[in-house]
Amino acid sequence: MSHYSILLVFFLTCSCFTAHAKRNVLLMVADDEGLETPIYGNNRIKTPNLQRLAQRSLVFNHAFTSVSSCSPSRSCIMTGLPQHQNGMYGLEHAIHHFSSFDGIMSLPRILNKTEKYWTGIIGKKHVAPESVYPYAYSFTEQDGYNLNQVGRNITLMKELARDFLAQAQKSDLPFFLYIGFFDAHRGCDGFCENFGDGSKGNGVIPDWTPTVYDPDDVEVPYFIPDTPVARKDIANQYKTISRLDQGVGLMLDALKDFGFDDDTLILYISDNGTPFPNAKTNLYESGMVEPMMISNPEDKSRWGKTSDALVSSTNIVPTVLDWFGLKYPDYTVFGPNPTRLETESLLPVTASEPTKGWDTVFASHDFHEVTMYYPMRVMRTKDFRLIHNLNFAMPYPLATDLYSSITYLDLLSNVAANKSTHWFKTLHQYYYRDQYELFDIKNDPHELKNLATDPEYASVFEEMKSNLTEWRRITDDPWLCWPSGVLLGSKCNPLYNGL
């Protein structure tokens, strides 16, 4: 039996979709972008290209990241598995040094194994090891390129994408292209808002016409203090998003120019929440919610419409496999359970709004930076969010980039000076969280009233806790029994530590 026929055993054609002669995928991932776009009701910022994409997409009103942290989130996007199951518990780079387990299957790995797809990545990768996340065409920080160049220089990104698409045309293989925008991540002194804007010392990105904003004109969401400093921070973020937005436009143009408009599924998402307090690295609504659009060229019935389905970044893998008519491979890694996708393809939703189901998503966070141990497990339904904070007795830890933002430093200096922070929480509230937090999202959208011990919500709490535990069990969560027990086999054994 040839090598090729062995692989066929694992990658059977899915019955639900007839494989097409040539179907492609363009997946665009923004960095640290929240809902700063008119698509999600923010009319202070201009994102004409994202809106152009929205016109040809189904827009999800309730899309969530599986984890609000760069590398872990990208691992979820590429594997469809929560970070606690794929091993990418925290950041990939430098001293953090996390990586997925060698046995984990990712989208590019599955596609490469068939040898029938042309896979590419341009921009920020931020996951490891290479063997789990292999791309045939690769221009990322891991290939020795400067991340600002491959991830923010949209002219360079455009040229690379066009080079990739030209090769796709020649090879006649269907393609999977991952575009990892580095915008709107902070970095070069505040946000990298000036990189390539033509101002002195910042160079020029020919394809970018920066849009600048007056701090007085930005929208300040409820979870950011409304202060002059934060407004300046947000205005800088908006300018950065204009580079991202125009980069998205260049990708849409390239698809069209190379004749791939009608056979390419386009997916757009951000990796984690906006880089402000209570958002990025948190799993409150403000940290979990993401922009998400799907453009299905074979079903335009819902283009320009919105969906209220609850969806997750882990829905991307089953969607792409479904689109390609591929089955998820059959394998196990460490846990007792077969490694399975617990989320479903979004393609049916592009045809019609679901009348049942699509009402629950899960999320799971362990580290971000290696020093930032704060495991959280989350269940979000239409009405409620339950958070289990496993390391709750210690203060919530701060990421270096969030700490050094002008917004957070301003907040801290106000606290230190005993001045008003203009924030919706106290700093103490933010740092010290209950082991369980239950929020009624409809009636308490800012999630300020913890109902976990409220007798009126006892049954909601118990049911959600039990569902969350079950999800953790089937996804082989190593932290399943922490902090009150030790996992032996598949059973929790008591520690008698009073928790």
Next chain:
Amino acid sequence: MSHYSILLVFFLTCSCFTAHAKRNVLLMVADDEGLETPIYGNNRIKTPNLQRLAQRSLVFNHAFTSVSSCSPSRSCIMTGLPQHQNGMYGLEHAIHHFSSFDGIMSLPRILNKTEKYWTGIIGKKHVAPESVYPYAYSFTEQDGYNLNQVGRNITLMKELARDFLAQAQKSDLPFFLYIGFFDAHRGCDGFCENFGDGSKGNGVIPDWTPTVYDPDDVEVPYFIPDTPVARKDIANQYKTISRLDQGVGLMLDALKDFGFDDDTLILYISDNGTPFPNAKTNLYESGMVEPMMISNPEDKSRWGKTSDALVSSTNIVPTVLDWFGLKYPDYTVFGPNPTRLETESLLPVTASEPTKGWDTVFASHDFHEVTMYYPMRVMRTKDFRLIHNLNFAMPYPLATDLYSSITYLDLLSNVAANKSTHWFKTLHQYYYRDQYELFDIKNDPHELKNLATDPEYASVFEEMKSNLTEWRRITDDPWLCWPSGVLLGSKCNPLYNGL
């Protein structure tokens, strides 16, 4: 300039020692062995081969592991750097998946680079990645061998060692041989005391004559409850140690048989404290103290004697480099500081007992299992131990193998039944620790009275804290500012979280 002459820039001959035509090293590492040997005053157990080694060694009365956890400790033994500096923050295998940074230099890596040494490892390796820890001759669990076979089957280990030594003879290269005994680690239903003992279903290890013990006859150290169950556990451990002991004897015989007796430096150590409560994974005296012997064939003046110098597992790398006349390479990894060895060669101590210095060791722990986040930083002087528990508000976590030991299960069942535990601490005391613990080791050897807030010890506390911080700074500790601040550049910035 040839490749070879470039390397010479980095591996200059050290001035302190004249390079010898042929000097070899045999490093033997026991697993989870404490001080269970008459060499350290336990006369209930028989370890004739360790005693034979002691007769030709200098024995350290105060040798300590840099971290009381398998993989991290082995990384310290092989790199000379604390785990927080080399990146091996926790266990290497399965879901834990820790590994040292790609740029880290280890003993085998330094020796292999010169291409002038014959390097080998037999038994338990438990560190990653391969590129940081390369051995030319390798029979470990990472090479696909069963760990019980390559690590406990002392007949197989003997054959492999003799094969290695035969090749060393032929090649005429000086050798570095690392023997990783898997004994006395628990594993196969309690301790692996029966593996190869000739009893039904357990097979035969021809070179092992098991020594069995009556539970009534064992010595119960102060940190283990004196109960029938714990005594049985200890008796099983003693039997396991008899296999380790006879394995050591086989290695000494092999050295002699191949004529390497007079030119081989022999080092013996265990990776971490004995696998009982308050020991393994802890950095109290019972978890940090290790058996350690060094046999210098070129200076027999202190053979059979003991040293009161405070030494660490991180002293091994500088000792071996000194013996080989090699300098530690000049490089940096992530931190602002050049990566340097902060410990010194033990060779001068084999000549004479130091009259000053050798009075301080440091230790550093982050994880063990990935779920067991409990960073500790420790300074141990002749009189005091200072521990900084970084995650102190959460209960101290339990390793799976320690939890499932009959001793610990018995202890828990006594707690659950409200019976006496016969232990020297309450379970609550064991789980909940102060952020800082300062012990007067001379007057309080069981470390029960925390003096950290005692005004009488304020100056001792402040001085040790300052020295510990300085050590953490020069070893690029990523946790330097936790839990009260965020490290930016080399400065701690306040979080205002009340800690």
